[in-house]
Amino acid sequence: MAKPFNPPPAQSRPARPAKAPFSEPEAALHDVPPSAWLLALEVRAIWEFSALLPAWPLLNRAPRGDSHPVVVFPGLTANDISTAPLRRYLQLLNHSACGWDQGFNFGPRxxxxxxxxxxxVRTFESTGRKVSLLGWSLGGIYARELAKEVPQMVRGVITLGTPFAGSHKSTNAWRLYELASGRSIERESESYNLPKAPPVPTTSIYSRTDGVVAWQGSVQSPGSENPQTENIEVLASxxxxxxxxxxxxxxxxxxAQPEGQWTPFMRETRGRIQGLIYPYPSRPG
Known part of the structure; x- marks a missing residue:
């Protein structure tokens, strides 16, 4: 399910321009949420969770980490319980993964x-190491914006289905956001430059069959300010x-990438089995 559209650092691989999934004008105008049919298909999440067990032999072969700290942010109306299985998996791979410790995520109150x-800041100072930030949906907005504020403390950012590139109406959750947070999502969006990528290695994992967030809103457009950005497509709810x-x-x-040695995700180099589960070949530049 992977296809980074962004080119690698120009100094290391001056190749042909990456093919963007949609044009800048299209991204700016995109304000259509996923269809009711895709929203109904969100029940697939049960199957995805149940697929973890048969997939475990492969997942257990994933690259190991170097025990650097990872903070995981939950999605809207969710808490650390929702990210517990993922954090446990990362811990087994030698990452120091922790939750956000703020209970339910009812928006940036x-x-x-x-x-x-x-x-x-506490994590960075106590460990003496840069922190990776991983955010699911709205949690990814927190991760991206924090990385923009204090990039010197952030090793990289990974988001899951995070709506940073489209209109606030390009999701089926914007009304829930306003209800939960008590804030206007339109006014909130105007306070941040959400489409701008953080100045650190940034990965957006998204699905074209996402029933809550329009996939176009989760795709990072290529930019010269930070060539270390990529989009990885998966088949998921x-x-x-x-x-x-x-x-x-x-x-x-x-x-698992060594700090300071970022390279784009390449489906072809991850093995035959992994190559079958990502929708498109991943070719940088």
């Missing part, structure tokens, strides 16, 4: 981003992204 920033075996493998692969 007063103090939420401040506490998230404090947690990042939105609710199941955090339990999807192919998403887990991609996350593990990205986190």
């Amino acid at each position: 007063p103090g939420v981003m401040d506490e998230a920033r404090d947690q990042l 939105h609710v199941g992204l955090g339990f999807n075996p192919s998403a887990w493998w991609a996350i593990a692969d990205r986190l």
